[in-house]
Each structure stands twice: as structure tokens, then as C-alpha cells.
Amino acid sequence: MSLTSQQYAALTRDGYDRPEDTGERSAIVDIGSLPVRRLQYVDRPSGYQGVIYERVDTREIVVVHRGSEFDRQPILDGALADGGMVATRHNAQVADAIAFTQVALKYAEQKHLSTGLPAPDVTVAGHSLGGNLAQVTAHHFKLKGQTFDAYGAVSLDRRIPEGGGDVINHVMAGDAVSAASRHYGQVEVYATPHEIAVLKAAGYANTSDTLDARDPVSAAVKLGESHRMHNFLPVDGAGKLDTSVLEDPSTQQLARQYAPMIGKYRDDVETLRAGVTLYSRGIPGLARDGIDHLRGPLEPGGGRREMDAPSWGQQMQQFQQDRERSHTPQGWQVPLKQDTQDVRAASPTHGGRLPTLQDDPSAFLDRMLAAAQSGDRDQFRRMTQTLANEPPGRALRAEAVETVNQQEQQAAQHAMQAQRQQAELQQQETMRAGARSL
Secondary structure (H helix, E strand, O other), X not given: OOOOHHHHHHHHHHOOOOOXXXXXXXXXXEEOOEEEEEEEEEEOOOOOEEEEEEEOOOOOEEEEEOOOOOOOOHHHHHHHHHHHHHHHOOOOOHHHHHHHHHHHHHHHHHHHHHHOOOOOOEEEEEEOHHHHHHXXXXXXXXXXXXXXXXXXXXXXXXOOOOEEEEEEEEEEOOOHHHHOOOOEEEEEEEOOHHHHHHHHHOOOOOOOOOOOOOOHHHHHHHOHHHHOHHHHOOEOOOOOEOOOHHHOHHHHHXXXXXXXXXXXXXXXXXXXXXXXXXXXXXXHHHHHHHHHHHHOOOOOOHHHHHHHOOOHXXXXXXXXXXXXXXXXXXXXXXXXXXXXXXXXXXXOOEOOEOOOOOOOHHHHHHHHHHHHHHOOHHHHHHHHHHHHOOHHHHHHHHHHHHHHHHHHHHHHHHHHHHHHHHHHHHHHHHHHHHHHHO
């Protein structure tokens, strides 16, 4: 990324405004001292809005996902998007953000094919909700990017890991939105004297002591201005000239000086958010979360691999071409449809017997596929049982049993708790009835 953080901030702010002119021949505009074109703008029914920018001098492409816009569409952004991320761990605008980012990637690839030059770099950016979408799309396509006071993507239902170096997340110390969820990428914290004063007044001590009388809710309310995009711009909330925290070294120095205080506040905010999520999702949601935890995080770049992978039709076409070009006897090719007896006769044997899974895994799977296609259920059942008894199959079965056991234990615990609560209510009712009779 050749863009500075301040330039990413300028593009992110511009992404809040609907452009009048877009396209490859649109006017070149100066944004944050960058000569750029606005290639494309979208406004989807989900509330998602985004702009693709092309830097004219370097051909770099930046996808800016617009952030929360409560003044224009409080329902779509506030309730469905931001509220949904907290209550359901789901962002309703993710699909549109991924699709729009893929448009930028395809544009970069077309530039490469038409010019013969390397494909332009594609990066992402966003503020608040848009920063969350930037983290999601950066992970999905393994892109670089920068965000500003983003709601972290780690708590979403997408198995996104915490940390890494692909995304730089700039956050204000007092911002509750960015504190509510862990981040994909590294986090840079900035603090102002006002934020520190508010945290002190809310009972936060700048020590590792966790027993100080803290009030995160009142602090978050008083620090609402910390979430504004202007903190990262060379203007204040009224549009007057000011110094961006990105260009003021004292803001990071202050954040380091008061790291214990800031860390406790941000941890408290995350704990409050986690409690709301837990209450909202209930037992079914917890079960799904447990399964995701067992599966582990997804590696970055899954979306890019999907783009590069051939479709099923392309795979079948290539497979048929390979068969037609091959000079290998047909008996040595994977049968598309073949009688089970023929497969048994054609299969090489090991000492007069058919090859086992250990002898030749490929031949074993060929015979298993042929049994399924020919309708030989007995043979297919025997082979699946053999496969299940191998170490990978046993491990998978053990994991499934353990998952079921945990779910049964949780269900039993909840049932016992419900019974105790019912008994307590009955006892209280009995006592009240006795008191009335006296």
C-alpha cells in the first residue's frame, strides 16, 4: 500500500457522499492530495453503499465501504446492520460488500489483461460499520486495508481470526464501537486529553488493579464524539481546520501512557457487548457458536480462491478432454459408469485380494464410487464402514460424540435450572398464600 493512513481517511470520508460522476472517464478529483477517479458507486436495498476509487498516477484501486449513516437511514444501518452484529453476530450488508469488492478485483484483472502490466493493487477502507465490512472483505479476499473506529469482525459469524498484519485499524481510546469486538488486523490506539479526563471521572485508574469502581456506560455516553470520523481528519466536527490524530504523535504517546486505563475501559465495553449477544442468541445460537469454535478460524483468502477455482462445468469439460487425449488403457481410468463386477475384475490385486485402503487409497475410492453409481448398496455400505474405522474416521466420530455429549450436558443443566426456578416460584407462592390466610 503506497497510500498513507491520512489519505485512506480522506477517501473514507469521501465515501459517505454520493458521487455525481463515476466511470473510467469520470473527472479526476483531488482527495487527500490524491488524484483519483470514482469508478463506481452502489446503493443496495440492504443499506450497503460503497465507492471504488482508482488512483490515476499509480493505478491503485481502493474500495471504500460506507459506514453507519444514522441520519439518512437509521433502520438499515442502526437496527439491521449495527444492531444485528451485536444481537445475532451477523452483518446484513456483508454479501453486498463482498460482491462489490469482487467487482474491483475483476476490474483490476481486466486492466492486467488489456495492458499486459501487473494487475493494480486492490485495498479496502471504511469507518464504523464500513470498517467492519473492510475487515470482512480483506479477510475474504486476503487484501490489505485500513479502518477507522471499526466494529471488529472477529465476533461475527464468519470464523475470522483476530490479529494479523493485513489490516491497520485506527481507533480512538474512548470509542465504544471499536471496543465492542476484537479486530482482524493490528490496532493503533489514539487518545485525547478529554478522553482521559472522562475515563478518570468514570472511576478508571491507570493501574492494573481491576477492583477500581468503574462506570463504562456513563463513560461511553460522554465519549460519543470519539466515534466521529473527523477525529482522523484535519478538520473538527464543524469543518474548521484542526489536527488529525493520525498526524499528532502526542495522541499515541498519551494512549501508551494510559494504556492500563484504556485497556480496562475497552475490555468492559466488550464484556457488555458479549453479554447482550449471549442473551439475544439463546441456546441455539450458543450451539452454533460452539460448532464454529470446534471448526476453528478460516484462513484468509477463501473468496480469492473461489474466484480462481474453475466451475464444476469447467472441471467436467477438462476431465473429459483429459480422457480423450489420454493414451492410457480405459481400465486404468476412473470409471464414470461401470458395472461393479467389471471393476472388481479390472482392479489390480494384492496377493489374490482386492487392494485395501492402506494398499491403494485411490483404487479403494474408485471401487467405492463405482459401487455407489451401480447401486451396489451392500458393497458401498461395507466400504464406508471400512473408511469410518480408519484413524481419520475415528477422530471425526469421536469429535461428533463429544459435541453431542456437551450439548446433552448443557440441555440437562438448563432443565435442572428451570426445575429449580419453578420450585422456588411454587415455594414463594405457597408462602404468600399462607401469609394471606393469617
